[in-house]
Amino acid sequence: MLSVSDLSMRFGGLMAVDGLSFEAKPGDITAVIGPNGAGKTTVFNCITGFYRPTGGSITLQHADGRRFSLHAMPGHRIGATAKVARTFQNIRLFAGMTVLENLLVAQHNTLMAATGFGVLAVVGLGRYRAAEAKAIEKAKHWLDATGLTSRGDDPAGALPYGAQRRLEIARAMCTDPVMLCLDEPAAGLNPRESEELNQLLLRIRGEGCSLLLIEHDMGVVMRISDHIVVLDHGKKISDGTPAEVRADPAVIAAYLGEGEDDEVPA
Amino acid sequence: MVALRAITNRVCALAYALQQLINGVTLGMIYGLIAVGYTMVYGIIGMINFAHGDIFMVGAFLSLIALLGLAMIGLTWVPVALALALIFAAAIAALYGWTVERVAYRPLRGSFRLAPLISAIGMSITLQNYVQVSQGARVKPLAAVLPGGVQLMEQDGFTVQLSWMQIAIVIVTIVILGIFTWLVTRTPLGRTMRACEQDLKMASLLGIDTDRTISLTFVIGAALAAVAGFMFLLYYGVIDFYIGFIAGVKAFTAAVLGGIGSLPGAVLGGLLIGLIEVFWSAYFSVEYKDVAAFSILVVALIFLPTGILGRAEVEKV
Amino acid sequence: MSALRDAFLSALIALGLFVPLVGLITTTTDRGLTLTVRPIATAVLVGLVFFGRLAFLTWRRRHTGREIVQSNRAFAEALSRAGRFVAPVLLLFAIAMPFFGSRYYVDLGILVLTYVMLGWGLNIVVGLAGLLDLGYVAFYAVGAYSYALFAQHFGLGFWTCLPLAGILAALWGIMLGFPVLRLRGDYLAIVTLAFGEIIRVVLINWTSLTNGPNGISGIPRPTLFGLQFSMDGGEGTVAHFFNIEPATIQRVIFLYYVILGLALLTNWVTLRLRRLPLGRAWEALREDEVACRSLGINVTSTKLTAFAIGALFGGFAGAFFATRQAFISPESFTFIESATVLAIVVLGGLGSQLGVALAALVMIGGLELLRGFLSYLADQMHSPLFADLAGELPLYRMLIFGLALVVMMVLRPRGLVSGRTPSVALGERREIAAELVAQGRG
Known part of the structure; x- marks a missing residue:
C-alpha cells in the first residue's frame, strides 16, 4: 500500500525526519506516534505533498496495481489522482x-x-x-x-x-480516498466524542479505506490501530502491533525520558 | 591608432557608466528612505500603507514652503536654512503620518483585511487632492540651492560629475539611516517595535502599548519620507502634487524586492530600483524606465518569492 | 470638560497640519515662487476640527460601542432581507429609466452601469476568489484599445470586436496570472498594480500603434442589427428603418441598453458560476487555500480561471467604454480607476452582487450629483469673496471622494451587504454572518 523508504526532511540545520522507513498495509489503521517534536506532522506533510522531502521516497500502490511516487508529485495531484486525503492538526x-x-x-x-x-x-x-x-x-x-x-x-x-x-x-x-491521513483527530475531544471517533474510524476502515493517523491519545491509538510506528527525534525507534510496541523498552525510554505522564502508552 | 581609439572609447563608456552609477545611487537613496516606511508599517500591522507616497509628497511641499519662508524672513545662510527646513518638514510630515494613522487606520485595527487598504487608498486620494487644492496643480520650481560639484574625470568632452547635492544626499541618507538603525536595534523603543513586529497580540499581552508603538512607527516612517521629499525637491528642483504616487509605487516595489519587512532589504531594494531605472534610461529608453523597474520586480519575485533579504515563510499546516 | 480638552488638542494638531499647507501658499510670480498667506481658510478648518471633534465626542458619550455594533448589524440584516425586494426594484428601475429620464440622467446611468459591470467583474476576482487585484484597469484598457485598434485598422464593427476584446483581455489576464498567482497575497497586489502602470506607460509611449497621449478618436458607434445611429436619417440608419426623426438621444438610449445588457450578462454568469463547482472552488480558495490543495484542487489553475474571467468582463467593459466615448486616451486608465472599482467592490460587500450595484450607484452617481450640486453652488455664489472658491469647487470632488472612502470604511468595514448566501442547501438557504466569511489572503 504505502511504503516510505529512507525518508529525510531537513529544515536548515534541523533534521526533522532522518532516514525513516515504514510500510502501511492496505486496510490497516497505521498509527504514527512519538513525543512532541518527533517529526510526525513533517512525515504527514511529506506524504500529502505539502513538503518536498530532502531525500528518500514515498510510494503508494493502489489495489489495481497502479503506483504513485508521492514524493515527486505536485501537491494537488496527490489528492486528485493518488487519492490520499488528509485532515489538519489545526x-x-x-x-x-x-x-x-x-x-x-x-x-x-x-x-x-x-x-x-x-x-x-x-x-x-x-x-x-x-x-x-x-x-x-x-x-x-x-x-x-x-x-x-x-x-x-x-x-x-x-x-x-x-x-x-x-x-x-x-x-x-x-x-x-484510498488512504486517509489524520493529524491528531482526537485532540481536544472529550471521552465520549473520542469513543465516537473510534467508531467512525473503524467504519471508514470497514468501507475499504486505509488509515494513517498521528495521535497523542493513547486510548484511541491502542484500541483501534493495527500497526504502530514510533518516532523520536525524526528516527523510527519501534514498529509493530500495539502489543509489541507497548512492550518495547526503547519506546518506554523515549516516553519516560520526555517526562510527560499523559503520553505514557497505556 | 585603432587600438588607441578603442581604448578611449572604452574609457569613455566607463566614464558614462560611472556617471550613471552616481545618479542611480542618489535616486536609490531617495527610494530607499521611502521604502523603509512601507516595510516598517507592513512588518508591524501587515498593511500596505498606500498614503505613504503622498506623505513623501507632503514632505516635499513642506520643505519647499519652509525654504521659501526662511528666504522671506532673510535667512539666507544655506546650511542653516537647509537644516531648519529639513527639521520642519520632517516634524510636520510626522504629524501628518500620525494623523493619518489615527484617523484612517486605527479605527480599523483588527478589522477585515481589505478595509484598511481601501481606507489607505482613500487617504492617498485625499492627501493628493488636498495639496492640489491648497497649493495648486501647477509644478513648483525651485532654483538650485547647492549648485556645482566636483569633476571626477573628463574624457572626450564627457565629464563625470559628482554634484554637491548628490554628495549631500548620500551623506544625509547614510546619517539618517544610521540614526534609524541605532533607534531600532539599540533603544527600548526599537525593542518594542521589533516585538510588535514579531507578534502584535503577544506584545500587547506583555504590557506593551501597541497603539503607541504603531503610532510611533508611522511617525518615524513619515519623517523618513519627508527627508526623502526634501532631497527630491533639492535634487530635481521641481515638484507637484502627483509625485507621491509614482515614487510611492516604486518605493513599495523596492520594499518588496528587498524582502518586505526587512529594513536593510528596503534600502537595498531602493538602490536596485534606482540603479535599474537610471541605467535603463541611459542605455535603452527613458520612456520605458518604469516598465523596466516593474518588469524586473515581476521576474525577481518569480525566482525569489520572498525578496532578496526577506525571511522565507514556512507555512504551518 | 475632558471632551473640551480633547477637542482643543485636536484643534492644536489641526493648526500644525493646516498652517503650513493651507495657510501658506506657494504662488508663482515673475520673480519665481513666493509665499502668500491665507489666514481665513486656515482658521475655518481649525474651527471645523474643534467643533467637529466636540460634536463627535458628545455623540459618542450618548451611544456606547455595543449600541453602534448592534445598530450596524440590524442595518445589515435589514438590508439583506430587503435585498430580495431591492434587487428586482432596482432592475425594473434600470430598465424603465430611459423612458422618463432626461439625456443627462441617461448619460449618468451609462456611467453608473459601466462601473456596476466593472465592479461585478472584479468581484469575481476579489470577492469570490479572494485575490487582491490592484490593476484591474489594465484589462479595461486592453479591451478599449483592442476595439479601437481593430476598428481603425481592420474596419471591424463593435459586435465583432466585443468578444475579441474580452478574449484578448482574458489572455492578458492569463499571461500575467500564470507567473504571479503562485506568489503570496500582497505580492500579487503589487504585481497587478505594476502591471496596470506598465500597460499605461506602454499606451503612452508606443505612439506608432496607439497614437500616444493624444489617444484614438473616431471610434465607430455600435449598430443595431447593422443599422446605424446616424443623424442624416438616410438608408441603413435606425431613423430611416423605423421611420422616425433622427435624434442623438436614440443612440444614447441604445448605448444605455447595451451596457445594461452587458452588466446583466456579467451578473448572470457570476451567479451561475457561484452555484457550479468552479465558483464554489473560488470561494473555498478564499476561505482556505491549504485545505483546497489537500482536497486535490489545482489551486493555480483555479485562481487563473477567476483572474481570466474577471479580465474577460473588464475587456467587455473596456470595449463598451471605447464605443461610447468614441475617443480613448491613456489618461482614462489610471490607477484611480482601479482604486475606484476596488472600492466599489469592498464597499458593496465582497462577493455580494447587490452590494456592488448599490455601491456603484452611491459612489459614482453620488459623485456626479455632488458635482452637479457643487457647480450649482458655484453659480449661486456671486459674491466676490466666494468667486475664487467657486472656481475651485469642482476640484474638491476627488477630495470629498477620498474622504468618503475613509469614512465609509471606518463606519462599515465589511461593506454594505456583508452576509453570504450559500450556493446550495438541503433545506432552506440561510444567510451566513459576515464574521465567519474570510476575505482571502491572495
Missing part, C-alpha cells in the same frame, strides 16, 4: 461556507468534469444536474456517518469543536 474548514458546501468542494474534480470544465454548465447543458444530485447523495452519506445531518445548512465555522473535527473527516472522505 482544523482547516471553509468556515464561511455551509457544511454541505464543504462536502461538495471536496468533490470538485468529479463535479468539474461533469460540467464540461465549466463552460457547458453555465448555459445549462451537460450532465451536471445529475452529477450534482449524486454528489449531494454522497455528502448526505457522510453527514449521516458523522452525525451532522441536522447541521447540513449551517456554516462550518459555527459548528462546535468536535463537530468541526468530524466534518473535516467527512470532507476528506468525500474525495473517495
